Amino acid sequence: xxxxxQQTDYEKYRGKCKQLAKALCDTDxxxxxxxxxxxxxxxxxxxxxxxxxxxxxxxxxxxNQFPSKGVGDYIEFDGTVECxxxxxxxxEEDAYFVDHHCYCSGPCYGHxxxx
Numbered sequence: 357x358x359x360x361x362q363q364t365d366y367e368k369y370r371g372k373c374k375q376l377a378k379a380l381c382d383t384d385x386x387x388x389x390x391x392x393x394x395x396x397x398x399x400x401x402x403x404x405x406x407x408x409x410x411x412x413x414x415x416x417x418x419x420n421q422f423p424s425k426g427v428g429d430y431i432e433f434d435g436t437v438e439c440x441x442x443x444x445x446x447x448e449e450d451a452y453f454v455d456h457h458c459y460c461s462g463p464c465y466g467h468x469x470x471x
């Protein structure tokens with residue numbers, strides 16, 4: 357007898373947003389891949405990927421990973437990030453990244469870690 361292990365929606369979809377949204381876009385040329393943030397009423401702002409159709413309707417193949425199941429707000433990434441030390445917004449390509457932390461400059465990174 358084979359026992360099938362059931363995955364939760366969190367286990368099934370978490371960390372696969374870009375992969376599954378891109379796969380959906382690849383099968384439907386009317387969809388566009390979108391990077392941004394999902395504002396979950398329970399978990400707050402989450403980095404996320406989803407699709408948008410040519411009418412602007414959001415199509416999110418991984419929305420069930422969130423306890424709010426996609427009823428939160430979707431915010432497209434505007435190309436800027438916020439410095440963790442001073443709060444300044446800078447273009448992502450100009451930011452200074454250390455692991456998962458973002459700074460507007462080397463000096464801000466130094467201040468944040470105590471240099």
